[in-house]
Amino acid sequence: METVVLEHLASEADTAETVAAIPLAEIDVARPSLFQKDTVGLFFARLRREDPVHYCSESRFGPYWSVTKFNDIMAVDTNHKVFSSEAKLGGIAVDDMHRDQSNLELEMFIAMDPPKHDAQRKAVTPAIAPSNLLLLEPVIRERAAAILDALPVDEEIDWVQRVSVELTTMTLATLFDFPWEERAKLSRWSDVTTAIPGAGIVGSYEQRRKELIECAMYFKGRWEQRIDRPEGNDLITMMANSPATRDMPFFEFLGNLLLLIVGGNDTTRNSISGGVLALNRYPDQYRKLREDPSLIGSMVPEIIRWQTPLSHMRRTAIEDVELGGKLIRKGEKVIMWYLSGNRDETVIDRAEDFVIDRPNPRHHLSFGFGIHRCMGNRLAELQLRIVWEEIQKRFSFVEVVGEPERLLSNLVRGITRLPVKLHAR
Ligand code: HEM
Numbered sequence: 396m397e398t399v400v401l402e403h404l405a406s407e408a409d410t411a412e413t414v415a416a417i418p419l420a421e422i423d424v425a426r427p428s429l430f431q432k433d434t435v436g437l438f439f440a441r442l443r444r445e446d447p448v449h450y451c452s453e454s455r456f457g458p459y460w461s462v463t464k465f466n467d468i469m470a471v472d473t474n475h476k477v478f479s480s481e482a483k484l485g486g487i488a489v490d491d492m493h494r495d496q497s498n499l500e501l502e503m504f505i506a507m508d509p510p511k512h513d514a515q516r517k518a519v520t521p522a523i524a525p526s527n528l529l530l531l532e533p534v535i536r537e538r539a540a541a542i543l544d545a546l547p548v549d550e551e552i553d554w555v556q557r558v559s560v561e562l563t564t565m566t567l568a569t570l571f572d573f574p575w576e577e578r579a580k581l582s583r584w585s586d587v588t589t590a591i592p593g594a595g596i597v598g599s600y601e602q603r604r605k606e607l608i609e610c611a612m613y614f615k616g617r618w619e620q621r622i623d624r625p626e627g628n629d630l631i632t633m634m635a636n637s638p639a640t641r642d643m644p645f646f647e648f649l650g651n652l653l654l655l656i657v658g659g660n661d662t663t664r665n666s667i668s669g670g671v672l673a674l675n676r677y678p679d680q681y682r683k684l685r686e687d688p689s690l691i692g693s694m695v696p697e698i699i700r701w702q703t704p705l706s707h708m709r710r711t712a713i714e715d716v717e718l719g720g721k722l723i724r725k726g727e728k729v730i731m732w733y734l735s736g737n738r739d740e741t742v743i744d745r746a747e748d749f750v751i752d753r754p755n756p757r758h759h760l761s762f763g764f765g766i767h768r769c770m771g772n773r774l775a776e777l778q779l780r781i782v783w784e785e786i787q788k789r790f791s792f793v794e795v796v797g798e799p800e801r802l803l804s805n806l807v808r809g810i811t812r813l814p815v816k817l818h819a820r
Pocket of ligand 1: 472504505506516523654655656658659660662663666699703704705708761762763764765766767768769770771772774775
């Protein structure tokens with residue numbers, strides 16, 4: 396906890412000038428405080444210009460490589476034979492998986508290499524096939540409408556708690572046919588799974604372990620209730636009854652279920668908040684949206700690019716390899732900074748800006764590439780489209796009236812508080 400606080404204070408003064416003065420070798424972009432202060436972009440801009448494949452020899456996460464340009468990130472993400480996601484080698488985040496004492500030995504294919512990854516991904520894919528998700532669309536829309544209708548206009552509210560968290564939890568509960576009155580559990584378990592102990596959500600690894608075991612037991616019950624009851628469009632029923640998934644060992648089933656919950660929770664939540672922030676920072680784009688609501692279609696992927704809900708994914712080199720003129724050695728960790736690649740001016744026109752009518756809005760890194768490319772990407776877009784269509788029907792302006800507060804995390808690019816005032820249509 397102490398390290399976290401001290402580090403936070405140390406980074407308070409970052410500006411373009413102070414960042415330019417730091418010796419390259421001392422740059423450590425994985426410091427969570429840089430993301431909370433939202434100054435990490437200054438560091439990424441410098442790395443993209445001066446040292447796009449950068450080595451940090453000392454950090455609280457140990458030594459690591461930073462890959463900051465769009466095409467280099469693509470090269471790593473699409474080369475799973477050399478860059479491994481395997482949990483035993485450290486997994487998919489700069490913070491090594493084996494440091495986590497609360498590991499329940501859950502099997503999640505996001506942290507596996509082929510052939511096991513491919514088999515498990517294939518088994519879960521039917522559960523979120525577009526045809527299945529479309530069945531859920533009217534329910535999601537109805538519930539989103541009810542949440543938005545209950546909001547007060549012309550008074551300050553926190554958009555994150557009142558809207559983003561509510562909408563995302565509601566969608567998750569709908570997808571999993573989770574008891575409505577217990578839906579806060581889902582969002583809690585998702586937060587606990589990704590939390591750094593000591594940074595506000597859980598106090599210790601032990602507490603995390605305890606809560607995740609509770610989650611496991613809860614899902615065990617619900618899974619058993621659904622076996623041999625194939626009616627229902629929810630993901631648990633589909634997985635418990637589909638020939639491809641129903642015989643998975645319990646912890647494999649549970650791990651993949653949690654992956655579906657976690658994968659879609661923080662990411663979508665922060666996209667909903669990020670979209671409001673972006674439209675306020677770029678009022679000309681908000682004007683365009685009001686004049687032509689059909690732009691929601693291209694705005695949604697642009698929100699996902701601009702926000703970049705997961706700042707990075709990590710790989711471990713399993714052989715010596717050259718990237719961008721640098722020699723990466725077997726066993727070293729390689730961080731693909733999606734947030735930086737999405738700001739790469741050499742690939743994306745006006746990359747810093749939020750532009751809702753880009754000709755090719757899906758050309759971004761937020762969902763990754765290669766064999767681990769986000770499985771829920773169409774679902775995420777569907778949810779965001781529904782939410783924005785319903786917001787636009789009701790409010791002429793979601794006005795940001797104070798500074799956003801951000802999550803202390805180098806992985807989840809989160810907005811924890813966003814004061815707004817709603818203006819009715
Ligand atoms: C805006 C929302 C979302 C973002 C930005 C996002 C981002 C990502 C990223 C970056 C990856 C890893 C890609 C890679 O390593 O190359 C990933 C994988 C994954 N995501 Fe998402 N995600 C989102 C929504 C969702 C949703 C709604 C679901 C749930 C159904 C989901 C389920 C998954 C799964 C299962 C994987 C693992 C895929 C694999 O390893 O093969 N995601 N996502």
